[in-house]
Amino acid sequence: MTDLAPLYARHLATLRERADQALARGGFDHLLVAAGQPGTKFLDDNHYPYAVNPPFKHWVPLVDAPGSWIAYTPGAKPKLVFLQPRDYWHVVPEAPSGYWVEHFDIVTVRTAEEAIAQLPKHNAAVIAEACPPMEGVEANNPKAVLDYLHYYRAYKSPYELALMREASRTGARAHRAAERAFRAGESELGIHQAYLAAAGQTDAELPYSSIVGLNEHGAVLHYMALGRTRPAQSRSLLIDAGASASGYASDITRTHAATGHDDFQALIDAMDAVQQAQVASVKAGTDYAALHVQAHHQLARVLAEHGLVRMSPESAVESGVTRAFFPHGLGHSIGLQVHDVGGFARNDRGDTVPRPDGHPFLRMTRTLEPGMVVTIEPGLYFIDMLLEEVRQAPAGKDVDWAKVETLKPYGGIRIEDDVVCTDGAPENLTRDAFAALG
Known part of the structure; x- marks a missing residue:
């Protein structure tokens, strides 16, 4: 300790x-x-x-x-x-x-x-x-x-980082329990209760309300309904849940496919690779907003490789197709708050860095520096409202809608880690915490 x-x-x-x-x-x-x-x-x-x-x-x-x-x-x-x-x-x-x-x-x-x-x-x-x-x-x-x-406040002290590591360890342990509950066929509420028991924290003590979405519920970005009954078939789980340590937060998201659902598992694996490439880019001097845009280009390649679209990455991004599949920001600053303050600050006098055009939900636009802790959480979702807009647009002809329909019952994918920017390689608080569990 x-x-x-x-x-x-x-x-x-x-x-x-x-x-x-x-x-x-x-x-x-x-x-x-x-x-x-x-x-x-x-x-x-x-x-x-x-x-x-x-x-x-x-x-x-x-x-x-x-x-x-x-x-x-x-x-x-x-x-x-x-x-x-x-x-x-x-x-x-x-x-x-x-x-x-x-x-x-x-x-x-x-x-x-x-x-x-x-x-x-x-x-x-x-x-x-x-x-x-x-x-x-x-x-x-x-x-x-x-x-x-x-x-x-964006620059975390060694004391703060120690507490955030503790929060990550607690969150990772609870995520493991939640995955076991999912694979046992539990309801969303049952999975959430398994999470709380493993974390040893109440709902009020968690840093934010947990998102526990089975199957198509994974397409609701802030799904918190917590279904009480077990689904007839558990195809997928998207769980976004953190833990607290002396007031400091962890924020962890994992997506799981049920055994035998190989196409969706392959898509999860592809998104995990995208996420890890983004994590590796958390280095001093990196423009976080540019990292977010880069994630859209990486997502476009995943969409093409898995047969969801028939267009170049550049076309998928410029036409807005990737925004339909990935409508939120890449992540945010984290610490005392899950969405910590100062994410848009240009300096200490109140000037701000605007979001890039077309990306209104990004919560972080600063250039990364040692001591900053950010989340990296690219996503890929099948959201009817957004997909319908693409279907009606010229780019809709380049989407394989039959493939989309086969994947809609899984809801979506989000993988999220908490990452420290250092003078060298990034420190991944989340992956380190899972690795320590064995």
Whole structure:
């Protein structure tokens, strides 16, 4: 197990340096970061599951600290105002402990009002969800401060990478359990339950809602219906599911073909080769948007080699045919959030890099640099709505629609890894985690 204490100390030093620069940029004296509160359901007294605010867990590995705050003033030791209410209705958060607590002045309070009383209020940058002013503290989320902090959040510290490796190991273990459930003929819900049990996490603790699609459901990009009954025949499974480690995410997608469905398995293998070629290109200086466009050309060759289209890769891309089969982006930045902030940032002053024309759903346009972690997730889907548009277009004559019809019952393919850009070869967090399982 990695010793997190020295890694965390260096991580915190980096955060303090960034905060100093961000506050100076915005002209503020203090930084206040809220842990957030669980939202209340409309016309109800029940709450949504609590999710800690990402900027808060950037500073401390606390994911169950509603109502707490980080207060930082340059030159002073950071302060954690930890809300531990007197409450017999709910489980009260445990007092902070572990490798990181020595780096904070920790003040434990019992009410939100007491927490606010502990915060510096003059000329503070307050990073928090919108809320009514509380005794002089109002969320202002100053753009100059956030632009700076969000830009540099893309560069993960060794401490963050250690936690992301842990999240990947948990996710890989759970994916193996999900595949076993699929091959045993379980329903989508049954597969999801096997995943949760192997991860040891609840739905609310996962970094995002799992996508578990059997057969044609794999064509729904964000399918979350979780069918309760076992299908008469399980032909394929597309599962997009991650895990968490102290607030950091993994994001893993795998597609499986049932035994004997050789044509679809061959297509999965071809897409896996495309995906691995993309992973190998995660290097310093690579334009991520260009990598996305390159993936379309690689997909076009797969479509032709497997008899789905009769056109050159250039024609398939230029005519929009590949976009019908692969309508989403190649991937995104990942870390404290599955779709982490700063994916379009050109610099730390808020300028952005636009998406390439014709690719409106790409979530990352930055040039890759060491320390960045991105997902690589090319896809190939059989989506009726998009395919019908191609059928009506001139390029439709160059699509083998009979072949498309034979593959539509499988839904689609997505293969996704989390990849670290380094000074040399990329580190594939996902493949390393699966390899460690044997």
